[in-house]
Amino acid sequence: xxxxxxxxxxxxxxxxxxxxxxxxxxxxxxxxxxxxxxxxxxxxxxxxxxxxxxxxxxxxxxxxxxxxxxxxxxxxxxxxxxxxxxxxxxxxxxxxxxxxxxxxxxxxxxxxxxxxxxxxxxxxxxxxxxxxxxxxxxxxxxxxxxxxxxxxxxxxxxxxxxxxxxxxxxxxxxxxxxxxxxxxxxxxxxxxxxxxxxxxxxxxxxxxxxxxxxxxxxxxxxxxxxxxxxxxxxxxxxxxxxxxxxxxxxxxxxxxxxxxxxxxxxxxxxxxxxxxxxxxxxxxxxxxxxxxxxxxxxxxxxxxxxxxxxxxxxxxxxxxxxxxxxxxxxxxx
Amino acid sequence: xxxxxxxxxxxxxxxxxxxxxxxxxxxxxxxxxxxxxxxxxxxxxxxxxxxxxxxxxxxxxxxxxxxxxxxxxxxxxxxxxxxxxxxxxxxxxxxxxxxxxxxxxxxxxxxxxxxxxxxxxxxxxxxxxxxxxxxxxxxxxxxxxxxxxxxxxxxxxxxxxxxxxxxxxxxxxxxxxxxxxxxxxxxxxxxxxxxxxxxxxxxxxxxxxxxxxxxxxxxxxxxxxxxxxxxxxxxxxxxxxxxxxxxxxxxxxxxxxxxxxxxxxxxxxxxxxxxxxxxxxxxxxxxxxxxxxxxxxxxxxxxxxxxxxxxxxxxxxxxxxxxxxxxxxxxxx
Numbered sequence: 001x002x003x004x005x006x007x008x009x010x011x012x013x014x015x016x017x018x019x020x021x022x023x024x025x026x027x028x029x030x031x032x033x034x035x036x037x038x039x040x041x042x043x044x045x046x047x048x049x050x051x052x053x054x055x056x057x058x059x060x061x062x063x064x065x066x067x068x069x070x071x072x073x074x075x076x077x078x079x080x081x082x083x084x085x086x087x088x089x090x091x092x093x094x095x096x097x098x099x100x101x102x103x104x105x106x107x108x109x110x111x112x113x114x115x116x117x118x119x120x121x122x123x124x125x126x127x128x129x130x131x132x133x134x135x136x137x138x139x140x141x142x143x144x145x146x147x148x149x150x151x152x153x154x155x156x157x158x159x160x161x162x163x164x165x166x167x168x169x170x171x172x173x174x175x176x177x178x179x180x181x182x183x184x185x186x187x188x189x190x191x192x193x194x195x196x197x198x199x200x201x202x203x204x205x206x207x208x209x210x211x212x213x214x215x216x217x218x219x220x221x222x223x224x225x226x227x228x229x230x231x232x233x234x235x236x237x238x239x240x241x242x243x244x245x246x247x248x249x250x251x252x253x254x255x256x257x258x259x260x261x262x263x264x265x266x267x268x269x270x271x272x273x274x275x276x277x278x279x280x281x282x283x284x285x286x287x288x289x290x291x292x293x294x295x296x297x298x299x300x301x302x303x304x305x306x307x308x309x310x311x312x313x314x315x316x317x318x319x320x321x322x323x324x325x326x327x328x329x330x331x332x333x
Numbered sequence: 334x335x336x337x338x339x340x341x342x343x344x345x346x347x348x349x350x351x352x353x354x355x356x357x358x359x360x361x362x363x364x365x366x367x368x369x370x371x372x373x374x375x376x377x378x379x380x381x382x383x384x385x386x387x388x389x390x391x392x393x394x395x396x397x398x399x400x401x402x403x404x405x406x407x408x409x410x411x412x413x414x415x416x417x418x419x420x421x422x423x424x425x426x427x428x429x430x431x432x433x434x435x436x437x438x439x440x441x442x443x444x445x446x447x448x449x450x451x452x453x454x455x456x457x458x459x460x461x462x463x464x465x466x467x468x469x470x471x472x473x474x475x476x477x478x479x480x481x482x483x484x485x486x487x488x489x490x491x492x493x494x495x496x497x498x499x500x501x502x503x504x505x506x507x508x509x510x511x512x513x514x515x516x517x518x519x520x521x522x523x524x525x526x527x528x529x530x531x532x533x534x535x536x537x538x539x540x541x542x543x544x545x546x547x548x549x550x551x552x553x554x555x556x557x558x559x560x561x562x563x564x565x566x567x568x569x570x571x572x573x574x575x576x577x578x579x580x581x582x583x584x585x586x587x588x589x590x591x592x593x594x595x596x597x598x599x600x601x602x603x604x605x606x607x608x609x610x611x612x613x614x615x616x617x618x619x620x621x622x623x624x625x626x627x628x629x630x631x632x633x634x635x636x637x638x639x640x641x642x643x644x645x646x647x648x649x650x651x652x653x654x655x656x657x658x659x660x661x662x663x664x665x666x
Contacts, residue, residue, distance in 0.1 A: 001460045003411060007435050009460050050651050078336060079519060086645070087420040089440045093522060093643035097656040102340050102519040104448060105643070105658075107422045107438040115437055119452060126459050127334045127342050186412060186435040189426060310426035310438070312419070318383055323430040325438075 005218025016176030020287035021066035025165025036288035078128035109308030136167035137278030161277035168283025201238020207324035232282035232306035235275035260285035338551025349509030353620035354399035358498025369621035442641030469500035470611030494610035501616025534571020540657030565615035565639035568608030593618035
C-alpha cells in the first residue's frame with residue numbers, strides 16, 4: 001500500500017470484501033430495502049430485557065451470520081474491528097466478548113463502519129488473512145442516551161433523523177474475487193459551528209464534502225468515475241446541503257450520489273423526517289444492498305463515505321458545537 | 334509485517350517511537366514520577382469551565398507539545414489515532430478537531446493507548462511516515478460519568494482505583510533510531526464474571542494474563558527476555574492477582590513486572606487505594622517514564638500491556654459483568 005496525495009491510501013494488493021451480513025429492526029423491515037437484509041426482527045427487544053442487551057444480541061448474531069455465510073472458521077479470522085454509539089461502545093464489547101477473536105474497538109460515531117473497513121483493509125494488506133468489521137445501532141437505546149426517554153413521547157423536529165436499529169458486518173480477506181477495496185481516504189475532523197443536535201445532517205455535510213474533495217484531488221478521479229457515491233447518514237437535508245457545497249466547488253454529484261439514510265426509509269410513509277442515521281445505517285445498507293449490487297455487477301465502482309458527528313449529550317449541554325468526520329472507501333470490481 | 338503464532342504481529346521494518354509527550358494533573362504531580370512529565374497542572378480545570386473541556390485541552394496541548402518536541406510539521410503527520418474514556422470519546426474529538434490531521438477514533442477503555450500504538454505501527458510499516466497516538470483521562474470527569482458526582486463525597490472502597498488526570502502522546506515514525514516497536518499482540522475480550530465496578534484490577538487481570546501468555550507462546554519468549562513487563566492500570570490488587578495467575582501457568586514474572594497504576598501514585602501518602610487507572614495512566618507513565626528509560630538505555634526491552642474494562646454505568650446497572658481486554662506491544666532498542 002502507498003499514500004497518494006494528501007490523505008489517500010492506495011492498495012497494491014487490494015483486499016476483497018468477501019462476505020457481508022445484516023440484521024435490522026421492524027421499522028427497517030417496513031422500508032424499501034427489506035428484501036436485502038439477512039434477517040428482520042419483529043420487535044425492538046428480540047427477547048432481551050433491555051434495548052442495550054438487544055443491541056448486543058443484534059451485533060453478535062450479525063457477526064455469527066457473517067461467519068456462517070462466509071464458511072471461514074473463527075480460527076482463521078485474525079481480528080474483529082467493531083464499534084457502536086452506546087457509551088463506551090458496550091454493544092460491540094458485550095456482543096463480541098465470546099467471539100474468541102482479537103478485538104479492536106473503534107469509535108467514529110456513524111462513520112465507524114467505514115473506519116473499521118479502512119483499518120481492516122490496512123491489516124489485510126499488511127499481515128491478516130481475514131478481518132471482520134461490524135457496527136450496530138438501535139433507535140431506542142440511542143434516543144434514550146442522546147435525546148430523551150422514549151416514554152416522554154417528545155415531538156421530533158423535521159430535521160431529526162431516525163437511528164437505524166440493526167447491525168452490518170463485512171469480512172475483509174486477502175484472497176478472493178472481489179469486490180476489492182482499492183483506496184481509502186481517512187477524513188479530518190471538520191467543525192463548522194453547528195450546535196443543533198437535531199440537525200446532524202447539516203453538521204456532518206461539511207466533513208463529507210471535505211473528504212470527497214480530498215479524495216478527488218488525491219486520486220485524480222471525478223464524480224463520473226463512480227457508478228455511485230454514497231454517504232452514510234446525512235439524510236435528506238444533509239444530502240441536499242452536500243450537493244450544493246460540491247456544486248460550489250465545481251463538482252456535480254447529483255446524478256450518481258445517494259445517502260444510506262435516504263435509502264433505508266420511505267419518507268412519505270414512515271414518518272422518519274430527514275431519514276435514517278446511526279452506526280448501523282451505512283453498515284446495513286452497504287452489507288444488505290450495495291454489496292449485492294457489486295456482486296451482481298449492477299454497479300462496478302462505488303465510493304462509500306460514512307459520516308459521523310463526534311459529540312455527546314454533555315458537550316451539547318455545555319454549549320459546544322458538533323464536530324463532524326467522514327471516511328471514504330473505494331470498492332470496485 | 335507478518336503474523337506469528339495465534340495473535341502476534343512481528344514487524345519486518347520495526348517502526349520507531351520517535352518522541353513522546355505528557356501532561357498530568359496536580360495529584361500526579363505530587364506522585365513519585367513528577368519529574369518525568371513535560372507539564373504538571375496546578376488544578377483540575379486549567380482555566381476551563383468544565384472538567385470535560387479541561388480534559389480536551391489537556392490532550393490538545395499534549396499533542397501540541399509532542400509536535401513541538403519532535404520537530405515534525407503537522408503536514409508530515411499522516412494520521413492521529415486517539416481515544417479516551419468520556420462518552421463518545423469527546424475529549425479526543427474536541428481536543429483534536431483543529432489539528433488538521435486525518436483522525437481515527439479508537440476505544441479500548443484503559444487499553445486505548447496501546448491499541449492506538451498498535452494500529453499506528455501497522456500504518457507506519459504499511460504506508461505512513463508519521464502517526465500520532467494519544468489518549469487522555471480526567472479523575473473528575475471520570476468519577477462524574479462512571480460513579481458518583483464528586484460533590485457527594487462518597488467513600489471509596491479499598492479496591493477502587495484513582496483515574497489519572499492527564500494525557501500521553503507518542504509519535505510513531507518510519508525512520509529513526511528507536512526505540513523500535515518489534516511486535517504487537519492484540520488481545521481478546523476476556524470476561525470472568527466479575528461485576529464490581531470498584532474492583533477493575535480484578536476484572537482486567539485475566540485479560541492481561543491471557544494476552545501475556547499468548548505473547549510468550551507466539552514469540553517463544555519468556556519473562557526474562559524483557560527488562561520490564563508493564564501492565565497499564567491493574568493497580569495493586571490486579572498486579573498481585575496477575576502474578577498469581579501467571580505463576581499457576583508456570584511463569585514467574587514477579588522480579589521484572591510492574592504496573593503503571595502502581596507506579597504513578599505513592600500508596601502510603603496519596604490515599605489512592607489500589608492505584609492509578611484510566612486511559613492516561615499507561616499513556617503518561619510510558620510517555621513520561623519508560624520512554625526516557627529506553628532513550629537512556631536504562632532498559633532495553635520492554636513489554637507494555639495496557640488493560641481495559643469494556644463496561645459502562647448502564648451495563649453495571651443492568652447486572653452485567655465486566656469484560657476485560659489487554660493489548661501488548663514490545664518496544665526494544
